[in-house]
Amino acid sequence: MSAKQTNLLQGTLDLLILKALGPGELHGLGISRRIEQITHGTFFVKPGSLFPALHRMEEAGWLSSSWGDSENNRRAKFYQLTRTGKKQLEVETEQWSRVALAMANALKAT
Amino acid sequence: MNLWLRIRNILRNLLRKQQMEGHLDDELRAYTDMLADEKIAAGIPPHEARRAALAELGGIEPVRQKVRDTRAGAGLERLWLDVRFGMRQLWRNPGFTITVILTLALSIGANTAIFSIVNALMLKSLPYSHPERMGTINTHITGPVSSDERHKINGEQWELLRDNVPSLISAIASGRTSGLNLQSGSHVQYLQAGRISAHYFDVLAVHPILGRNFSEIEDLVNGPKTAILSYNLWRNTFGANPNILGKPILLKSAPYTVIGVLPEGVTTPLNADLYTALQESRKGEGAGTNFQVITRLRDGATWQQADAEINHAWSLRTQRYELEDNPGAQVSFYSVPLQQGETATLRPQILTLMLAAALILLIACANLAGLTLVRVLRRTPEIATRMALGASHWQIQRQLWIENLLLALMGGIAGIATGFLALRSLLLLLPEHFLPVADVPLDGRVLAFTLLLSLLTSVLFGMLPVLITRRFDLRSAIANRADSASHLRLRQALIVSEVAFTVVLLAAAGLLIRTLIHLQTLPPGFNPTGVMTARASLDDVRYHDPATFQKMLDQSVAAMRQIPGVQQAAAGLSLPYERSLVMGGLPINDGKEAGQKVMTSETYVTPGYFETLQIPVLAGRTFTAEDGPNTQQVAIVNQTFVRKFFHGENPVGRHVNKDIMIIGVVEDVAMAPGIDAVAPLMDEQMLYIPAAQVPPSLLAMAHVWFQPSWIVRTSHPVEGLTSQMQHAFASVDPNIPFSGFYSMHDLLAKTLVMQRVEVALLTTMAVLALLLSAIGIFALVANIVTQKTREIGIRIALGSTIRQAMTHIGSLGATAAALGLVLGLILCVAVLRTMQSVLYGINTYDLPTILAVVTTLSAVTLIATTLPALRIARIDPARTLREE
Numbered sequence: 006m007s008a009k010q011t012n013l014l015q016g017t018l019d020l021l022i023l024k025a026l027g028p029g030e031l032h033g034l035g036i037s038r039r040i041e042q043i044t045h046g047t048f049f050v051k052p053g054s055l056f057p058a059l060h061r062m063e064e065a066g067w068l069s070s071s072w073g074d075s076e077n078n079r080r081a082k083f084y085q086l087t088r089t090g091k092k093q094l095e096v097e098t099e100q101w102s103r104v105a106l107a108m109a110n111a112l113k114a115t
Numbered sequence: 116m117n118l119w120l121r122i123r124n125i126l127r128n129l130l131r132k133q134q135m136e137g138h139l140d141d142e143l144r145a146y147t148d149m150l151a152d153e154k155i156a157a158g159i160p161p162h163e164a165r166r167a168a169l170a171e172l173g174g175i176e177p178v179r180q181k182v183r184d185t186r187a188g189a190g191l192e193r194l195w196l197d198v199r200f201g202m203r204q205l206w207r208n209p210g211f212t213i214t215v216i217l218t219l220a221l222s223i224g225a226n227t228a229i230f231s232i233v234n235a236l237m238l239k240s241l242p243y244s245h246p247e248r249m250g251t252i253n254t255h256i257t258g259p260v261s262s263d264e265r266h267k268i269n270g271e272q273w274e275l276l277r278d279n280v281p282s283l284i285s286a287i288a289s290g291r292t293s294g295l296n297l298q299s300g301s302h303v304q305y306l307q308a309g310r311i312s313a314h315y316f317d318v319l320a321v322h323p324i325l326g327r328n329f330s331e332i333e334d335l336v337n338g339p340k341t342a343i344l345s346y347n348l349w350r351n352t353f354g355a356n357p358n359i360l361g362k363p364i365l366l367k368s369a370p371y372t373v374i375g376v377l378p379e380g381v382t383t384p385l386n387a388d389l390y391t392a393l394q395e396s397r398k399g400e401g402a403g404t405n406f407q408v409i410t411r412l413r414d415g416a417t418w419q420q421a422d423a424e425i426n427h428a429w430s431l432r433t434q435r436y437e438l439e440d441n442p443g444a445q446v447s448f449y450s451v452p453l454q455q456g457e458t459a460t461l462r463p464q465i466l467t468l469m470l471a472a473a474l475i476l477l478i479a480c481a482n483l484a485g486l487t488l489v490r491v492l493r494r495t496p497e498i499a500t501r502m503a504l505g506a507s508h509w510q511i512q513r514q515l516w517i518e519n520l521l522l523a524l525m526g527g528i529a530g531i532a533t534g535f536l537a538l539r540s541l542l543l544l545l546p547e548h549f550l551p552v553a554d555v556p557l558d559g560r561v562l563a564f565t566l567l568l569s570l571l572t573s574v575l576f577g578m579l580p581v582l583i584t585r586r587f588d589l590r591s592a593i594a595n596r597a598d599s600a601s602h603l604r605l606r607q608a609l610i611v612s613e614v615a616f617t618v619v620l621l622a623a624a625g626l627l628i629r630t631l632i633h634l635q636t637l638p639p640g641f642n643p644t645g646v647m648t649a650r651a652s653l654d655d656v657r658y659h660d661p662a663t664f665q666k667m668l669d670q671s672v673a674a675m676r677q678i679p680g681v682q683q684a685a686a687g688l689s690l691p692y693e694r695s696l697v698m699g700g701l702p703i704n705d706g707k708e709a710g711q712k713v714m715t716s717e718t719y720v721t722p723g724y725f726e727t728l729q730i731p732v733l734a735g736r737t738f739t740a741e742d743g744p745n746t747q748q749v750a751i752v753n754q755t756f757v758r759k760f761f762h763g764e765n766p767v768g769r770h771v772n773k774d775i776m777i778i779g780v781v782e783d784v785a786m787a788p789g790i791d792a793v794a795p796l797m798d799e800q801m802l803y804i805p806a807a808q809v810p811p812s813l814l815a816m817a818h819v820w821f822q823p824s825w826i827v828r829t830s831h832p833v834e835g836l837t838s839q840m841q842h843a844f845a846s847v848d849p850n851i852p853f854s855g856f857y858s859m860h861d862l863l864a865k866t867l868v869m870q871r872v873e874v875a876l877l878t879t880m881a882v883l884a885l886l887l888s889a890i891g892i893f894a895l896v897a898n899i900v901t902q903k904t905r906e907i908g909i910r911i912a913l914g915s916t917i918r919q920a921m922t923h924i925g926s927l928g929a930t931a932a933a934l935g936l937v938l939g940l941i942l943c944v945a946v947l948r949t950m951q952s953v954l955y956g957i958n959t960y961d962l963p964t965i966l967a968v969v970t971t972l973s974a975v976t977l978i979a980t981t982l983p984a985l986r987i988a989r990i991d992p993a994r995t996l997r998e999e
Contacts, residue, residue: 032145032146032149033142033145033146034146034149034150034153051173052143052146052171052172052173052178053173053177053178053181056139056142056143056178056181056182057178057181057182057184057185058185060139060182060185060186061185061186064120064124064185064186064187065120066120075145075149077149077152079145079148079149079152080141080145081142081145081146081149082138082141082142082145
């Protein structure tokens with residue numbers, strides 16, 4: 006855990022998880038590590054937030070899961086994006102970009 | 116998330132719970148293992164790596180719980196847990212649970228049964244198409260003598276309405292069905308015939324399955340004699356013969372042609388076996404107010420239009436019209452919706468019952484509020500403990516709400532069952548054709564009403580404990596179990612209201628019981644014991660001839676005198692305890708009232724009538740066989756007649772109706788009043804004439820409306836006589852069946868059936884109310900004792916006697932009960948005035964009733980307060996103090 010880690014903004018967890026799963030299926034720890042990696046260590050998702058979010062998103066039909074073997078032969082649950090999940094990723098990405106742009110503009114204003 | 120997905124998730128989560136949990140455990144274990152692997156790879160020793168991984172997870176259980184909470188259906192599952200906990204709580208307090216469910220079952224059952232009747236009579240639409248466009252016409256009469264509303268009209272009024280009100284299709288019917296005989300082959304049958312005008316079935320929008328409705332031609336006086344059969348008569352008597360149209364049938368010993376058959380299951384306001392054309396006229400039976408109008412609004416017309424047309428038509432005639440019983444009266448007409456018209460006579464009774472049922476419900480609510488309050492107070496330690504362990508106010512309240520809803524649900528189901536049973540027994544209690552509806556179902560509206568009622572009571576009584584827990588102070592609850600003053604006052608207020616409502620119900624029931632006793636013990640004016648009566652229809656063309664009629668009466672009475680054990684026999688057009696023919700315009704010839712035209716009840720009787728009924732003769736003589744068609748016309752009057760029209764002077768030898776001489780005065784007998792039913796039994800002015808002197812015009816007309824009765828007096832049990840009476844009658848005319856046998860006591864019971872039903876219903880409700888408030892008071896006082904155990908212990912320890920302690924507690928309940936009694940009596944003054952129209956012979960403020968109510972209620976409250984107070988004797992002051 007680095008000192009620069011920031012608390013997750015409201016509503017960003019779903020987007021991060023969807024984004025992390027974009028390239029392919031990952032297990033829980035894998036998702037966690039991937040989020041750290043793509044945010045350059047800014048965000049660290051605790052298991053207490055990660056697992057409820059994964060189960061909620063699976064129930065919503067964005068993710069599907071299957072059991073498989075990990076790189077060091079542990080039996081783990083792997084998550085992947087469904088078609089709805091991919092669509093959701095596009096929608097949320099577009100939304101977030103708009104908000105981010107708006108925020109950036111707001112901060113630039115004098 | 117779409118609905119289908121959500122339902123699938125909920126079902127999966129609930130049904131495959133074990134598997135879901137297993138998978139979650141596996142997933143979390145894999146996560147921890149992999150995390151540990153990472154750490155080992157980074158050079159941390161294995162056992163330390165594992166501990167660090169677990170620490171980073173933050174404990175398996177909290178994560179597991181968080182996942183469970185996000186799953187679909189988690190709320191349902193929590194609810195289910197609460198419900199199960201609630202059920203266990205209720206199960207652990209069977210006394211409380213059973214009392215509450217019983218209270219709900221009884222109070223909601225009573226309301227369900229009464230509401231079903233209200234629903235069937237007043238809310239359900241009539242079984243006709245567009246019932247809202249159907250109506251009847253009433254008259255409103257204001258005159259110097261009296262003003263009243265009437266539901267029936269006469270022939271002249273009918274002709275006026277029929278011809279001058281274009282907005283309405285109108286028809287009339289004789290107000291009641293009349294009994295007549297149908298002969299088919301050797302089989303004779305007594306039927307109820309509805310006499311109706313053309314367009315009657317057009318108004319009802321009923322079309323025959325065979326043939327046609329009556330037309331204007333059949334409506335003409337002396338028009339063709341035709342009949343329309345009900346489906347049941349067509350099937351049962353005529354074997355559903357499809358070729359029946361145009362066939363003659365023998366009605367009243369005359370051939371009638373069948374012109375139509377009604378569809379199966381058709382109901383009409385008359386519900387007759389067959390229908391004949393009324394052939395109304397202004398003369399004859401059209402002279403009296405005998406007809407009931409039924410109307411349907413034509414397309415595009417409005418009721419306002421119709422009313423305006425009715426009154427315009429009537430205004431043209433006002434000058435020429437005079438009511439015999441109300442000279443100089445102003446008459447106006449107005450339309451009434453058919454449903455309202457049909458149920459008008461039952462409305463006061465039904466509203467009384469609804470009020471009673473509502474009072475029961477209020478008592479039940481007070482009761483339940485008290486019971487749940489007591490229970491919440493008793494559960495103080497449990498609730499305090501749960502709050503100390505971190506339960507929020509909301510969680511505690513939620514739990515209490517769930518328990519109340521569970522009780523409401525069980526009580527509601529029990530209430531529907533009770534209501535169903537109560538309704539069935541109530542309908543058995545009612546005589547046939549008592550309610551003007553075919554069926555009183557427990558339909559969707561009744562069930563919705565019941566459900567609403569149980570939820571409402573649940574909200575009402577569930578509210579109290581919830582309000583209390585909101586103010587619940589944890590610290591004081593644990594530190595000090597003593598009761599606060601506001602709770603004591605609340606419980607006393609509940610006792611006050613229970614007692615007050617019970618007073619009203621007891622008083623209402625008491626007044627009705629006193630009325631029934633008064634009516635049943637009225638001196639009947641004759642000796643009813645040992646008299647059997649049998650009725651037959653003489654509406655028969657053969658008996659329009661006075662000589663044949665006379666011969667048949669003589670022979671049949673003589674045949675009945677031959678029955679072993681029979682002491683006397685006679686016949687008459689009507690009997691005591693019954694309605695009799697009312698005639699207007701009877702002139703009094705001499706005496707102080709000479710020239711006056713009066714209204715009187717009238718009946719013909721055979722010689723021996725007064726002897727058979729043992730009606731005392733006060734002056735003059737009774738009829739003999741010598742009073743025949745060719746001798747001096749004679750009459751006998753009763754005391755009321757003498758009092759009203761001769762100012763108490765002896766009328767014997769005076770004349771009425773030109774040359775009819777009064778030859779005797781007899782005692783008044785109890786009768787059902789003729790025109791407006793002001794009381795079920797009263798003394799009416801009565802004119803008796805000998806059957807041998809009945810004018811032919813009256814003979815034909817009277818038998819349309821009245822079926823004469825044969826009476827025999829016997830020393831044997833009367834029930835054994837029926838077959839012998841029928842046999843004796845058949846020896847004279849085998850084609851006339853008796854329509855019913857009644858002992859005189861049966862007739863009295865029949866006349867008082869409304870009163871008996873009212874008494875039975877209201878008494879049941881009053882007893883229910885008494886029971887409910889007794890339970891309520893007992894529970895509340897018992898709780899006061901429990902709550903004050905400590906205080907009483909201290910009092911006794913300080914030297915107070917047990918008697919003093921009991922008096923102290925008892926007085927808390929007794930003061931409240933006394934206050935309730937006073938409040939109840941005040942409430943009676945306001946409420947019972949509405950009962951005046953159903954009380955006879957007693958005052959609304961009847962002292963014996965009030966005394967009986969006060970005594971009963973005092974006794975019951977005394978017992979209900981004393982029993983729990985007796986527990987004080989078992990209080991051990993030393994132990995009470997040690998417990999502190």
